[in-house]
Amino acid sequence: MRKINKILVANRGEIALRVMRSAKEMGIKTVAIYSEADRNALHVRYADEAVCVGGPKSNESYLRGDVILDVCKKLKVDAIHPGYGFLSENAGFARMVQEAGLIFIGPSPEAIELMGSKLAAKAAVAKYNIPMVPGTEEAITDVEAAKVIAHEVGFPILIKASAGGGGKGMRVVDHIDMFEEQMKLAVSEATSAFGDGSVFIEKYIGSPRHIEIQVLGDTHGNIVHLFERECSIQRRHQKVIEEAPSSVLTPALREEMGRCAVNVAKACDYVGAGTVEFLVDENLNFYFLEMNTRLQVEHPVTEQITGLDLVKEQILIAEGKALSFRQEQLHINGHALELRVYAEDPANNFLPDIGRLETYKRPQGLGVRVDDGFEQGMDIPIYYDPMIAKLVTFGKDRQEAIDKMLRAIDEYQITGIETTLPFGKYVLTHEAFLSGNFDTKFIERYFAPDMLKLQVDEETEQVAAALTAILLQQNKPNATQESAGTISNHTASNWRTNRLK
Template sequence: MKKIEKILVANRGEIALRVMRSAREMGIKTVAIYSEADRQALHVRYADEAVCVGPPASSASYLRGDVILEVCKNLGVDAIHPGYGFLSENAQFAKQVEEAGITFIGPSPEAIELMGSKLAAKAAVATYNIPMVPGTEGAITDVEEAKTIATQIGFPILIKASAGGGGKGMRVVERVEDFEEQMKLAVSEATSAFGDGSVFIEKYIGSPRHIEIQVLGDTHGNIVHLFERECSIQRRHQKVVEEAPSAVLTPELRDEMGRCAVNVAKACDYVGAGTVEFLLDENKNFYFLEMNTRLQVEHPVTEQITGLDLVKEQIKVAQGEPLSFRQEDLKIQGHALELRVYAEDPTNNFLPDIGKLVTYKLPQGLGVRVDDGFEEGMEIPIYYDPMIAKLVTFGKNREEAIEKMIRAIDEYHITGIETTLSFGRFVMQHEAFRSGNFDTKFIERYFKDPSVLKSSPAPEEEELAAVLAALFAGQAKKSAPQEAVAQTTPSGSGWRKNRLK
C-alpha cells in the first residue's frame, strides 16, 4: 500500500474545495492550480500551495495536462485528483499521470477510454445481459443505411454522438423525412464538440426517468453499489435537481439495477468511484445509458444517505486499500435533495447571468449543506460553468427533505445576479414533484410559462420597498423634525435576489 502525502487537485471552485477538505482531514497536503481569472478563488486560498497555470480560458489553463504534470514534478506531488469536468475523463491524461509515476485518483486509462465511447461501452457490457435500448450496435455513417435501420426500429428515434455528453450531437427524429438533415447536424455537432463524428441510432424513449447508480470498486476486485440517484429534473439535457433515493424504485428494482451497475463496472475492471446511468420508462423497464468514470456533481446526496465520504473512499482506493464494507453492510438512511444553484435566469431560458455577488449569505441549520466556491463580492467568471453552489438538504424522509429545501432556498440570499433558486422553489412546490410523478420532461411540461416566477411580488422586493420606505422616512424626519413620520420596519424573509439591479 502506497500512502499518499500530497494531492494536486486538477480543478477549480467547489469541487476543488470539496476534495481538499477531505484530504486535510486525512492529513494529506494539497496543491491548487488556478487560472489568472481565479487568482483570488477560495480553493486557491485554502490549499497548502497554489500555482497559476495560465490565462482564463480553460484550454490555456485547466486543460493543460503538460503544465499540470510539471507542477507536480516541481512540488513533489504524488497524486492527482481530477474532480469532474476538465481532464477527469481524459484517458490520455490519466495515462500520462501514471507514466510520470504519479497516482491518478480515478479509474485506469483503459476503463476511461472504454466507457468514454458509448458504443464501446455497450459492446463491453453485452456479455452481462444488461438491458439496452434497441438500436445499432456500432457507428453508422451511410445516411441511406441509417434511414433504413431507423425505419426498422420505428420512429421516433434518437441519433446520438458516441463520444461526449451533455446533449451535444444528439437529435430526436420524429419522421423519416427529417432523418437525413438531422443526422448531418448530429455528425457536425459531434465533430465540433468532441473531435469525433461517430453517431449511432437508438429507439427514442419518450418520457423516461433518469436514474443513476453510484458504484465503488477497489484494486482487490471488490465492487459495490451505493444505491441510486434520481436526476430527471433537467434543462438542455443537464441536471438541475437530484435526489436519493428515487421516489419510485421498489426494493426489488433497486437491487436489480444495482446488480446491473456492478456488472457494468466489472465489464471494465473498474476501480474507484463511478456512476452507471439508466433510463427508466413508464412501465419500470430500465435500460443502460452510459457510465461516467469520475465523481459526479451530485455525489453529496449519496453521501448523505450512506454516511460515506466518497472523496475519502476514492483516496483510500488509490492508496491500494480494500473497501472497508460489503454490499450487505450498506443501508439507505433518510432522504437527500440537491439543487444546483446556477448563475442563470430561469425566466429567460436559463441563460447565464454573469456578474458580481453583491450579497451572498448562506442558509444554515440542521440538515442543510452547501458546497460552493464563492463568497460575497466575488465575480462569477464568464469562462467556466456558471454553477455557484450545490444546495443539499437531508431529512428523515422525502417530505422533510423537501420542506428543508424550501426553507434553505428562502434563506439563501443572493443579489447582483439571477440564479436558479426561484426555479428550485417552483420544483419543490409543484404537485408533480411532490407526488413523485415526473420524468425528464418536467420543465417542458410544467414550466411552459417561466413568468410564473415573477407573477407576484417576491419577498425580497417587498423587503426592499420597506427598507427604502424606512430610509425615506428617516430623511423626512431630519428635514422636518416637527412632523411625526410613520416608521416602516422590514419584515420576514430577507432578500434572495435583487430583481431591481
C-alpha cells in the same frame, strides 16, 4: 500499497475545495492550480500550496496536462485528483499521470476509454445481459442503410454521438423525411464538440426518468453500489435538481438496477468512484445509458444517505486499500436533495447571468449543506461553468428534505445576478414533483418563465398583506412600542429579501 502524502487537485471552485477538505481530514497536503481569472478564488487560498498554470481560458490553464505534471514534479506531489469536468475523463491525461510515476485518483485509462465511447460501452456490457435501448450496435455511416435501420427500430428515433455527453450530437427524428438532415447535423456537432463524428441510432424514449447508480470498486476486485440518484429535473440535458433515493424504485427494482450497475463496472474492471446511468420508462423498464468514469456533481446526496465520504473512499482506493465494507452492510438512511445554484436566468431560457455577487449569504441549520467556491463581492468568471454552489438538504424522509430545501432557498440571499434558486422553489412546490410523478420532460411540460413572475407576485402580495396587518396592529392603543418595533423591523427585512429574489 502506496501512501499518498500530497495531492494536486486539477480543478477549481467548489469541487476543488470539496476534495481538499477531505484530504485535510486525512492529513494529506494539497496543491491548488489556478488560472489568471481564479487568482483570488477560495480553493487557491485553502490549499497548502497554489500555482498559476496559465491564462483565464480553460485550454490555457486547467486543460494543460503537461503544465500540471510539471507542477507535480516541482512540488513533489504523489497523486492527482481530477474532480469532474476538465481532465477528469481524459484517458490520455490519466495515462500521462501514470507514466510520470504519479497516482491518478480515478479509474484506469483503459476503463475511461472504454466507457467514453457509448458504442464500445454497450458492446462491453452486452455479455452481462444488461437491458439496453433498442438500436444499432455500431456507428452508422451509410445514410440509406441507416434509414432502413431507423424503420426497423421504429420512429421516433434518437441519433446520438458515440463520444461525449451533455446533449451534444443528439437529434430526435420523428419521421424518415427528417432523417438525413438531422444525421448530418448530429455528425457535424459531434465532430465539433468531441473530434469524433461517430453516431448511432437508438429508439427514442420520449418521457423517461433519468436514474443513476453510484458504484465503488477497489484494486482487489471488490465492487459495490451505493444506491441510486434521481436526476430527472434537467434543462438542456443538464441536471438541476437531484435526489436520493428515487421516489419510484421498489426495493426489488433497486436491487436489480444495483446488480446491473456492478456488472457494468465489472465489464471494464472499474476502480474508484463511478456512476452508471439508466433510463427508466413509464412501466419501470430500465435501460443502460452510459457510465461516467469520475465523481459526479451530485455525489453529496449519496454521501448524505449512506454516511460515506466518497472522496475519502477514492483516496483510500487509490492507495491500494480494499473497501472496508460489503454490499450487505450498506443501507439507505433518510432522504437527500441537491439544487444546483447556477448564475443563470430561468426567466430567460436559463441563459448565463454573469456578474458580481453583491450579496451572498448562505443558508444554515440542521440538515443543510452548501458546497460552493464563492463569497460576497466575488465575480462569477465568464470562462467556466456558471454554477455557484450545490445546495443540499437532508431529512428523515423525502418531505422533510423538501421542507428543509424550501427553507434554505428562502434563506439563501444572492443579489447582483439572477440564479436558479426561484426555479428550484417552483419545482419543489409543484404537484408533479411532490407526488413523484415526473420525468425528464418536467420543464417542457410544466414550466414557463411567466410562472416565476407569478410566484414572486404572490409572495409580494403576502408580504404586503402581513405588513398592512402589522401597521394596523401598531395603531391600536394596547400595542406596545417595543413589540411593534420588533415585528416591524423583522417584516421589513423579509420584504427586502423577497424583493431582491
